[in-house]
Amino acid sequence: MTTLKVNGHEHQIDADPDTPLLYVLREDLKLNAAKFGCGLGQCGACTVIVDGNAVLSCVTPLLLVAGKQVTTLEGLGTVTSPAPIQRAFIEEQAAQCGYCISGMIMRAQALLQKNSKPTDEQIRAELEPNLCRCGTHMRILRAVHRAAKLMQTADASTTRAERSVQ
Amino acid sequence: MNAPVILDRRRLLAGGGALVVSFSLTPAFAQDTAAPPAPPAPKPPGSLKDAPFLDSWIRIDADGSITVFTGKAELGQGFRTAALQIAAEELDVAFESLKIVTADTKLTANEGYTAGSNSTKDSGTAIQNAAAQVRELLIAEAARRLELPAETLKTENGGVIAPDGRRFGYGDLVAGNMLHVEAQPKSKLKDPASYKIMNRPLQRVDIPAKVTGGAAYVQDIRLPGMVHARIVRPPSYGAQITACDIAAVEKLTGVVKVVRDGNFLAVVAGKEFQAIKAMQALSAATTWQETAGLPKQDDLLRVLTTLPSQDKTIFEQGSQAAAGKTLEATYTRPYQAHGSIGPSCAVAQSVDGAMTVWTHTQGVYPDRAGIAEMLRVPPASVRLIHVEGSGCYGHNGADDAAADAALIARALPGVPVRVQWTREQEQAWEPFGPAMVTRLKASLDGDGTISDWNFEVWSNTHSMRPGGAGSMLAAQHMAQPFKVPDPKPLPLPEGGGDRNAIPFYKFPNARVVHHFIPQMPLRISAMRALGAYHNVFSIESFMDELALAAGVDPVEFRLKHLDDARGREVITMAAQRFGWQKGQNAPRDRGYGFAFARYKNLAAYCAIASEVEVNTETGRPRLVRAVAAIDSGQVVNPDGLINQIEGAIIQSMSWTLYESVSFDDTRITSTDWQTYPILRFNAVPDSIDVHIINRPGQPFLGSGETGQGPAAASIANAIANATGKRLRDLPLTRKRIKGAIDA
Numbered sequence: 045m046t047t048l049k050v051n052g053h054e055h056q057i058d059a060d061p062d063t064p065l066l067y068v069l070r071e072d073l074k075l076n077a078a079k080f081g082c083g084l085g086q087c088g089a090c091t092v093i094v095d096g097n098a099v100l101s102c103v104t105p106l107l108l109v110a111g112k113q114v115t116t117l118e119g120l121g122t123v124t125s126p127a128p129i130q131r132a133f134i135e136e137q138a139a140q141c142g143y144c145i146s147g148m149i150m151r152a153q154a155l156l157q158k159n160s161k162p163t164d165e166q167i168r169a170e171l172e173p174n175l176c177r178c179g180t181h182m183r184i185l186r187a188v189h190r191a192a193k194l195m196q197t198a199d200a201s202t203t204r205a206e207r208s209v210q
Numbered sequence: 211m212n213a214p215v216i217l218d219r220r221r222l223l224a225g226g227g228a229l230v231v232s233f234s235l236t237p238a239f240a241q242d243t244a245a246p247p248a249p250p251a252p253k254p255p256g257s258l259k260d261a262p263f264l265d266s267w268i269r270i271d272a273d274g275s276i277t278v279f280t281g282k283a284e285l286g287q288g289f290r291t292a293a294l295q296i297a298a299e300e301l302d303v304a305f306e307s308l309k310i311v312t313a314d315t316k317l318t319a320n321e322g323y324t325a326g327s328n329s330t331k332d333s334g335t336a337i338q339n340a341a342a343q344v345r346e347l348l349i350a351e352a353a354r355r356l357e358l359p360a361e362t363l364k365t366e367n368g369g370v371i372a373p374d375g376r377r378f379g380y381g382d383l384v385a386g387n388m389l390h391v392e393a394q395p396k397s398k399l400k401d402p403a404s405y406k407i408m409n410r411p412l413q414r415v416d417i418p419a420k421v422t423g424g425a426a427y428v429q430d431i432r433l434p435g436m437v438h439a440r441i442v443r444p445p446s447y448g449a450q451i452t453a454c455d456i457a458a459v460e461k462l463t464g465v466v467k468v469v470r471d472g473n474f475l476a477v478v479a480g481k482e483f484q485a486i487k488a489m490q491a492l493s494a495a496t497t498w499q500e501t502a503g504l505p506k507q508d509d510l511l512r513v514l515t516t517l518p519s520q521d522k523t524i525f526e527q528g529s530q531a532a533a534g535k536t537l538e539a540t541y542t543r544p545y546q547a548h549g550s551i552g553p554s555c556a557v558a559q560s561v562d563g564a565m566t567v568w569t570h571t572q573g574v575y576p577d578r579a580g581i582a583e584m585l586r587v588p589p590a591s592v593r594l595i596h597v598e599g600s601g602c603y604g605h606n607g608a609d610d611a612a613a614d615a616a617l618i619a620r621a622l623p624g625v626p627v628r629v630q631w632t633r634e635q636e637q638a639w640e641p642f643g644p645a646m647v648t649r650l651k652a653s654l655d656g657d658g659t660i661s662d663w664n665f666e667v668w669s670n671t672h673s674m675r676p677g678g679a680g681s682m683l684a685a686q687h688m689a690q691p692f693k694v695p696d697p698k699p700l701p702l703p704e705g706g707g708d709r710n711a712i713p714f715y716k717f718p719n720a721r722v723v724h725h726f727i728p729q730m731p732l733r734i735s736a737m738r739a740l741g742a743y744h745n746v747f748s749i750e751s752f753m754d755e756l757a758l759a760a761g762v763d764p765v766e767f768r769l770k771h772l773d774d775a776r777g778r779e780v781i782t783m784a785a786q787r788f789g790w791q792k793g794q795n796a797p798r799d800r801g802y803g804f805a806f807a808r809y810k811n812l813a814a815y816c817a818i819a820s821e822v823e824v825n826t827e828t829g830r831p832r833l834v835r836a837v838a839a840i841d842s843g844q845v846v847n848p849d850g851l852i853n854q855i856e857g858a859i860i861q862s863m864s865w866t867l868y869e870s871v872s873f874d875d876t877r878i879t880s881t882d883w884q885t886y887p888i889l890r891f892n893a894v895p896d897s898i899d900v901h902i903i904n905r906p907g908q909p910f911l912g913s914g915e916t917g918q919g920p921a922a923a924s925i926a927n928a929i930a931n932a933t934g935k936r937l938r939d940l941p942l943t944r945k946r947i948k949g950a951i952d953a
Contacts, residue, residue, distance in 0.1 A: 059481070060483070064483065067481075067482045067483045070482070071481060071483075074432060076427075076430040077422075077423030079427075079600075080429065081551050081552055081553075081633070082553075082633040082882060083632060083633060084882055084883075086882060086883040087633075087883055089551055089552065116423065117421070117422065118423035120422075123422050126418070126422060130421045133417070134417055134418055134421060137413060137414060137853060139286075139417050139420050139421065140288075140857050141286025141551075141598070141599075141600055142286060142420030142421070142426065143286075143427065143599075143600035144551050145420055145421055146420075146421075168891045168892065168894065169891075169892075171891045172890055172891050172892055174891070175551055175888060175889075175890065176551070177551045177600075177601055177603070177861065177888065178286055178601045178857045178861065179857035179858065179859065179861040179863075179889075180853070180856075180857060181860055181889075181891065181894040182856055182860070182894070182895070183856070
């Protein structure tokens, strides 16, 4: 059994310690957001936040995240109560197929938690590991800029994002 | 209504009670039934011509809830939202109140494939007309009950309202099989000037779930008792198993079963990572006999132009005048991959001989036919349900994954089986966009006008989609394999390899030849825009070469050869919004490019102007900005349309600058994102602006694929403008640009 803290809740996971975090999230915890894209750490579809850093869950074994704080897209907000960054992606309609978007949001969220006013260049550089095939890049960039503004105006202490992402 | 409602004859004979209602709505019907057989009536528009019953498209329940049905699939292009906007507009109901059911062989009409930018044209038109006719039926029923002329009634927010304020909800009015009537050829459509829901940038209905971790994809399906399967594919086309130690793998933790049928090999485990480990073990426990059968990757021009071909002159006018300055050029396109971000996935379950498959196929009915053939069962015992996957951009591995899942599920009766391909399998086994060669030759008269035009294109077919079992890998690899169906050229006017090969410009003398190549050295099929991507790249690059030779501005040169008013308008708008100036000079190391096409010569019009920066030290190109103008007929959702064109430009840029499938004499070697690099954020443009020319009340033209060709040529022309060197072999890589600069 491995203890895993995901979105503020503690779970006992019965899986081999070499199991990539991605499969634990998707299968054991039934969380949809982190996506299998390559299993090679090349595309970013599986990105989650671990202790405040964007991490590729497809190449991160369970063993390495035991006891750490894991946040997935589900931990930021919900359909009825979306986090600022989720609102921003909806308002910018920043998706086509949307398969890469969870990873994009998580990497951008990790950036915005460290740097609340990133430049366009900083956002582009940060998102470099993440691939989008539909060509939604312009909207993703706009959504991250919008998220930065929304997060500044939001009452940070009461958002679910701030509670759960450490 | 200006024509009688045509009733379902079977139900009429059976004497269905609800039909009496329909009967009484349409007094003309009684007269018409007595008349002698009339000549075949004109068919209703869009997909209604093949699925004419109104309740195939719109269902209204007694509680007033309304469901829209479409045989097309959501592929990330926003069709679900567009279909709902169309239905809500014509029904006069709140957009938010509608539900929608998409492609499902048990529930929806057979609309073939969700492909060719045809969804709004086919299904959108059907839903629009069905909704309008349903609304008329509801008004007529209310008129009957109120004993008022229908003309005095209006509809609003899901109800019919009388002048005195009395109101019937749609659910109160609909009875029995009232909507089970055939559509009429013509509908009373709303005046576009009165639109409240169409031509509005409504937010897409699927995005909230996608940005919050909702179950949005086939990959997210979790059925009770579901097991996880992985395939062990052959290492190359045609490879045969020579040895396979199944017993050792079946002993591994969690392994439920190894399924082998000839060269089809799969492993099933209780948990996903167990399946992955078992796949690796099974792969290591299997040896294969491989055959070196692939052509030389760097010799595609010779390969394609020397393989046997069926040659057809598809367009000819005037005579071949050999006057003035003559230019010739050859353009090539490599094999390119769909490269979905999520590898293909499907779930299947066989219960009491009935097979259900959840799949991201673009054609639930044709794919069902293929799977039924493979399983040697009647199609009626197989149900395919479309569930969205990662964007496919054409025929990727989705259909194959569906067949894989069905074959494995057959071996595990009752158990739901989820098959997930690996990244490497997706990129080695998906059917690629075919390699192509085009040869162009044209002459300019003394006036700088094109006097004759010759265009030749060499290509495979651009669709090997299922229909037959032999289209799918699982069926090809079985012990009793199904033969790959003979490839066929796709018929014009839409065409396949010759899509957009016939010039949309007016030339006094022109000849176009399609060299259809039946042999397919690599597995290929439909990829977004089919042959139009390369043909438009070729035509629009060559137009710039001719404009340069004629000393005429490229935009002016295009307008000089184009009569079509809508085409001229998108060209003019893109040029104006870009700030295109005759005689302009781009800043140092930058270039401007322009291109135009009408997709398939019958769908949306698109013109794109671009600015590209080239690092002359390294050859590295970057699209700095692009400005597009699009005329897609009546607009349903302007933001959805803009999203599609933005995506087309960026995706086409990635194809055009970076992408080619690589292979040695035996194996595909571009099997991940290192060996098949695509666009990353460092090369994303500064801006993309899309300007729409709406055409109120005009037919929907479809636009999902329209940007691919113009974007490629616009970028190529900008690179030529920046460097003074013309590159004609795709992709226009940093290395090739550097080579051209240094040459």
